[in-house]
Amino acid sequence: MGGLRARSERAELGRLLEHASPRSPLAIRRGADGIVGRGEAMRMGFRGPDRFVDAARAWREVAAAAEVDDAVGVPGSGLVAFGAFAFDDASEAESVLVVPRLVVGRRGDDEWVTWIGADGDADLPIHETAIDEVRVELSDGAIGRKRYRAIVAEAVARIRAGEAEKLVVARDRVGVLPQDGDVRSVVVGLGRRYPDAVAYAVDGLVGASPETLVAAHRGHFFSRVLAGTAARGATPALDAEIAEALAAGDKDLREHRYAADSAIEVLRGLAPDASASEPFPLRLPNLWHLATDITGTLGDRSTLDVLSLLHPTAAVAGTPREASLRIIRELEGIDRGRYAGPVGWVDGDGGGEWVIALRGAEISPDGAIRAFAGAGVVAGSEPEAELAETAVKLRPITDALADPLP
Numbered sequence: 201m202g203g204l205r206a207r208s209e210r211a212e213l214g215r216l217l218e219h220a221s222p223r224s225p226l227a228i229r230r231g232a233d234g235i236v237g238r239g240e241a242m243r244m245g246f247r248g249p250d251r252f253v254d255a256a257r258a259w260r261e262v263a264a265a266a267e268v269d270d271a272v273g274v275p276g277s278g279l280v281a282f283g284a285f286a287f288d289d290a291s292e293a294e295s296v297l298v299v300p301r302l303v304v305g306r307r308g309d310d311e312w313v314t315w316i317g318a319d320g321d322a323d324l325p326i327h328e329t330a331i332d333e334v335r336v337e338l339s340d341g342a343i344g345r346k347r348y349r350a351i352v353a354e355a356v357a358r359i360r361a362g363e364a365e366k367l368v369v370a371r372d373r374v375g376v377l378p379q380d381g382d383v384r385s386v387v388v389g390l391g392r393r394y395p396d397a398v399a400y401a402v403d404g405l406v407g408a409s410p411e412t413l414v415a416a417h418r419g420h421f422f423s424r425v426l427a428g429t430a431a432r433g434a435t436p437a438l439d440a441e442i443a444e445a446l447a448a449g450d451k452d453l454r455e456h457r458y459a460a461d462s463a464i465e466v467l468r469g470l471a472p473d474a475s476a477s478e479p480f481p482l483r484l485p486n487l488w489h490l491a492t493d494i495t496g497t498l499g500d501r502s503t504l505d506v507l508s509l510l511h512p513t514a515a516v517a518g519t520p521r522e523a524s525l526r527i528i529r530e531l532e533g534i535d536r537g538r539y540a541g542p543v544g545w546v547d548g549d550g551g552g553e554w555v556i557a558l559r560g561a562e563i564s565p566d567g568a569i570r571a572f573a574g575a576g577v578v579a580g581s582e583p584e585a586e587l588a589e590t591a592v593k594l595r596p597i598t599d600a601l602a603d604p605l606p
């Protein structure tokens with residue numbers, strides 16, 4: 201079999217998402233920028249502890265065999281695959297790389313179309329369809345409010361007993377997407393409310409993530425670690441006070457340090473020149489986070505290679521990593537699927553953009569919806585406060601599902 205052929209041309213586009221399939225859109229958007237895909241030129245599935253390494257190897261082979269004619273030359277043009285990976289090595293959920301037949305993209309003033317296919321495939325025609333609203337209400341899933349409080353209390357007990365230093369525990373909310381429900385409207389709703397986040401839709405996983413695991417182009421990378429959270433204040437004065445307290449608070453700084461240090465250590469191992477900012481308060485529409493930005497040079501390593509080392513950070517698992525994963529499995533007792541795993545895209549050179557699948561939900565082919573949100577627990581954490589934090593973190597997907605086109 202010959203390799204894939206990819207051809208990118210400049211184009212004038214309307215709304216990117218109107219090019220996607222209503223039921224299974226492929227999209228990675230930040231504000232007006234991003235890429236949207238339709239159809240499948242290739243789909244690869246991976247499972248188990250080697251899923252990232254296997255994906256990196258498979259993608260390298262696909263990219264090496266591909267014939268690419270890219271007249272645009274910006275991040276996201278040329279050959280790309282969208283991907284979503286399971287959180288846990290032991291997950292039942294499949295991790296995927298999907299190469300669309302058609303990609304439409306926008307980056308600043310650049311707009312383009314990419315056609316991808318096997319030898320002899322005809323170009324998929326451009327086909328825009330209006331986006332329908334879908335409205336879904338969520339209710340408690342396997343881990344309701346009461347059980348979540350108990351899980352947080354147990355996590356604190358485990359930490360006090362010396363089994364771990366930090367544990368990120370999550371709860372779920374569930375619903376059902378009506379038949380023919382247009383998932384694109386959820387992506388629009390997320391993008392309108394959280395324009396600085398990355399709105400993602402890949403293989404049923406949708407959400408708006410503020411946390412960039414790794415973005416890389418021509419060997420330079422950026423990574424943003426978030427951990428430590430506070431709700432926004434109702435007045436500007438209160439809001440400023442909250443941000444200041446977050447940046448100075450012992451509990452949140454400690455919680456943040458675990459996550460930032462683990463990411464910095466991994467990235468320095470790959471890129472000795474990696475440098476990190478001091479933790480700073482990052483304002484989102486619904487909450488404040490403590491953030492650390494890390495930048496450096498990656499050389500010719502693929503972003504998929506970086507994922508294999510960086511995932512899961514202590515922002516979504518805990519410290520130490522192995523102990524936290526074991527305890528999370530035990531306390532939550534459910535499969536996180538692809539929640540808190542990497543979601544994003546990769547190009548033929550291994551560049552791309554991967555965020556952590558947070559503030560979102562997984563929509564199964566049968567329409568079952570499961571949203572997750574978690575919070576980092578340390579020795580001083582209180583169940584009621586962590587429950588409230590997860591409620592705020594559930595808001596993006598809850599609001600986008602309840603009122604998708606505000």
Ligand SMILES: C=C(O[C@@H]1C=C(C(=O)O)C=C[C@H]1O)C(=O)O
Nearest residue numbers: 426427428429515573574575576
């Ligand atoms: C686990 C989630 O968020 C993570 C946990 C945070 C925290 O505990 O403060 C902050 C940002 C994310 O890294 C989630 O949104 O589900």
